[in-house]
Amino acid sequence: MHMTWTFTKFTCTALLVIGGVAPNTYAQSTGMSGRVEVQDKKGRAADVDEALVWLEGASATGVAARRVEVLTEDKAFVPRVTIVPVGSTVAFPNHDPFDHNVFSTSGPKVFDLGLFGRNQTRTVTFESAGLARIYCNVHARMAAFVLVQNTPYATRPDRGGRFSFEGVPAGRYTLRVWHERGGERTVPVSVPATGELVVALDARNYAFVQHLDKNGKSYDARGRRY
Ligand SMILES: [Cu+2]
Structure with missing residues (x-):
């Protein structure tokens, strides 16, 4: 009796797979x-x-922090919009022949990188999620946006x-x-x-x-x- 029951169950499982109608198993x-x-x-x-x-x-699992660059070039941040996982570091290399002062006063991280000149790089690490609005204290129209996220679906x-x-x-x-x-x-x-x-x-x-x-x-x- 026991052998028969096992065989029947096996048959049913096999039929489900062949028919492709096992959504609970194959459409996760x-x-x-x-x-x-x-x-x-x-x-x-x-x-x-x-x-x-x-x-x-x-x-939120499996999203590794990384390091990305946001350049300052021709009085603009490049790229203007960036997405990074929580824990990531954003570096700001200055490609302009004059000083910038990158800062943010709200959002996931408040920071002020101070004045820094051509070929200098300052960095900031984002430990929490949110949308950072990043500006330059010298050039009023410069703006960058960094979305800090703990999901891979961003x-x-x-x-x-x-x-x-x-x-x-x-x-x-x-x-x-x-x-x-x-x-x-x-x-x-x-x-x-x-x-x-x-x-x-x-x-x-x-x-x-x-x-x-x-x-x-x-x-x-x-x-x-x-
Ligand atoms: Cu600037």
């Missing part, structure tokens, strides 16, 4: 994809690839706004999408997903507001303009 992880649209006054924003897209609620869209994440465990998540002028949206998503996911951000009413310097003062009030 999958991909998800979608598209971001940023609407400007003139139409679709050309810098949709500088948006940030990430999944909240996913496992990315920037391509120039067409498309993004995808591979190997996402099945479940429910919150998708967060951010763009400098389009603001931020959160969208509940399920993996595997059904239908096409399009997240639209509205930048039509965006108005530039000059941030303050590292001492909380207006750049203009210092008597120097850049």
Whole structure:
């Protein structure tokens, strides 16, 4: 009797595999994809690839800290938008023939790297998650954004706004999408997903507001303009 029961169970298992209908065993992880649209006054924003897209609620394991560079060049941070895992170090090599003073006064890390000149590099390590807004105390219009995350499912869209994440465990998540002028949206998503996911951000009413310097003062009030 015992031998017969075992054989029957084995047969059933084999049939499930052959038929490809064992979702609880074979569909534990999958991909998800979608598209971001940023609407400007003139139409679709050309810098949709500088948006940030990430999944909240996913496992935080296996994301190794690393070191990345954000250059200062021609009075700009390059790249302007960066994603790093928690614990990562961002280096700021100065490629300009004049000084910069990189700082951040809010977000995951408050820091002031002081003045540093051509071919010098200063670094900062981010120990906690969040979106860092990084500025220069000399040049008012310089800005960089560093998303510090503990999920592997964080990315920037391509120039067409498309993004995808591979190997996402099945479940429910919150998708967060951010763009400098389009603001931020959160969208509940399920993996595997059904239908096409399009997240639209509205930048039509965006108005530039000059941030303050590292001492909380207006750049203009210092008597120097850049
Ligand atoms: Cu600067």
